[in-house]
Amino acid sequence: MKMLTVAFLALLVSFNALGQYKTGEKARDFKLKNIDGKKVSLSQYKEAKGFIVIFTCNHCPWSQAYEQRIIELDKKYKALGYPVIAINPNDPLVQPEDSFDEMKKRAKKFGYTFPYLVDEGQDVTRDYGATRTPHVYILNKEEAGLMVRYIGALDDNTEYPDRVSQRYAEDALQDLIEGTYVRNGNTKAVGCTIKWKKS
Amino acid sequence: MRALLLLLLLLATGLQAQNIPVIQPAELYAVLAKQDDTLRVVNFWATWCGPCVQELPHFEKLQRNHHNKPLKVILVSLDFPSQLEKRVKPFVQKRKLTSTVLLFDGGDPNIWIDQVEPRWSGSIPATLFLYKGKRLFYEGQLSETDLYKYVQQIKTQAP
Numbered sequence: 001m002k003m004l005t006v007a008f009l010a011l012l013v014s015f016n017a018l019g020q021y022k023t024g025e026k027a028r029d030f031k032l033k034n035i036d037g038k039k040v041s042l043s044q045y046k047e048a049k050g051f052i053v054i055f056t057c058n059h060c061p062w063s064q065a066y067e068q069r070i071i072e073l074d075k076k077y078k079a080l081g082y083p084v085i086a087i088n089p090n091d092p093l094v095q096p097e098d099s100f101d102e103m104k105k106r107a108k109k110f111g112y113t114f115p116y117l118v119d120e121g122q123d124v125t126r127d128y129g130a131t132r133t134p135h136v137y138i139l140n141k142e143e144a145g146l147m148v149r150y151i152g153a154l155d156d157n158t159e160y161p162d163r164v165s166q167r168y169a170e171d172a173l174q175d176l177i178e179g180t181y182v183r184n185g186n187t188k189a190v191g192c193t194i195k196w197k198k199s
Numbered sequence: 200m201r202a203l204l205l206l207l208l209l210l211a212t213g214l215q216a217q218n219i220p221v222i223q224p225a226e227l228y229a230v231l232a233k234q235d236d237t238l239r240v241v242n243f244w245a246t247w248c249g250p251c252v253q254e255l256p257h258f259e260k261l262q263r264n265h266h267n268k269p270l271k272v273i274l275v276s277l278d279f280p281s282q283l284e285k286r287v288k289p290f291v292q293k294r295k296l297t298s299t300v301l302l303f304d305g306g307d308p309n310i311w312i313d314q315v316e317p318r319w320s321g322s323i324p325a326t327l328f329l330y331k332g333k334r335l336f337y338e339g340q341l342s343e344t345d346l347y348k349y350v351q352q353i354k355t356q357a358p
Contacts, residue, residue: 061247061279095249131338132322156307159279166307187309190277193250193322193339 020129021137023185026145030124032087032117035104040115042085042139042146049081050140050149050176052169055130057088058106059097060192063133065158067110070134073154074114077173082138084114089125089133090195098195125194132191136169140176149176152187219287221280221302224311230273231315231329237269238330238353240346243303243315243323245278246290250340251324255294257343261350262298270350272298277323280304328353 021027031041042051054070056063074084092099100118107116119125128137138150150172155164168187175182231241242258244251255274262272274296278287283302291300305311312321316336319325326346328335330353337349 061245065279131320153309156309158308159281166309168309188312188319188321190308190312190321190323192248193324195249 021148027139034115052084053137054086055135057090057098057133060133086116089119091197094195149182153189234332241273241327243325246286257346274300276302
């Protein structure tokens with residue numbers, strides 16, 4: 001019995017590891033509900049060269065601190081082929097401020113220029129291996145498919161946008177746009193934990 | 200004279216109000232590198248972080264239960280440094296926290312997170328257990344049982 005438990009645990013752990021994207025791996029497409037009620041999937045974006053997928057939410061002060069910068073990022077890089085796709089991963093039963101209605105309100109209030117999707121089943125979040133909000137994944141369309149080329153932070157200063165000196169996510173996008181490999185594909189940032197469903 | 204005034208001011212504002220130092224990475228690394236007989240439980244949290252606030256009483260209780268024993272709970276707040284007066288101090292006062300509270304002004308997290316703990320993805324709460332050069336790390340909300348389990352584990356773990 002104990003052996004079985006161990007085997008089961010090992011299986012769980014390996015499943016977990018499988019699901020968490022690393023840079024250089026292929027990303028799977030998803031289909032999630034946007035705040036307008038319509039489903040959005042990455043394959044709809046025929047013209048896009050890639051995507052800036054950001055796990056973010058309403059309530060988290062770190063997400064809020066980056067909100068304006070995410071809008072700017074979308075405006076700048078959508079034109080260059082890399083639109084922002086924001087995903088709220090949180091269970092509203094755990095964090096009521098992150099409910100679908102609150103998402104709609106927030107997007108309207110702050111003028112989101114990008115889709116703001118809800119990951120109701122939390123499968124996409126699990127698949128990507130996002131652990132916090134905000135958590136950035138930059139995907140690039142390549143011959144082999146949609147490749148994960150950057151995972152991590154937006155930049156190096158959450159509180160003061162005017163004191164930013166390292167624009168990690170933008171550097172990665174620039175590398176992709178210039179057709180070179182991404183020099184710094186992994187960075188870390190502080191963020192709010194994903195509010196998983198209570199089983 | 201100025202020191203005396205300060206002292207008077209401190210006395211007037213009440214002794215229970217704990218001072219909350221704002222520390223830089225080098226100071227935090229120095230705390231984490233200590234290798235004496237004290238077991239240190241270093242918890243990274245923030246005032247507005249729900250799961251952090253939920254687990255805080257367990258840390259407080261742990262510290263109270265180890266009064267005069269070589270166990271030190273250090274609560275490292277990752278609130279924005281500008282929130283010291285507005286949020287962190289009032290929070291600590293209201294909750295009457297007795298564990299040591301520090302406010303961390305760390306700069307670029309991409310640099311300091313790995314210095315603190317390479318296994319840490321950056322989400323909070325996160326807790327380090329340090330004892331005689333040994334180290335355990337947990338990312339996520341701790342139950343009281345798990346907190347005590349980790350404390351026991353690091354005490355008994357071979358170096």
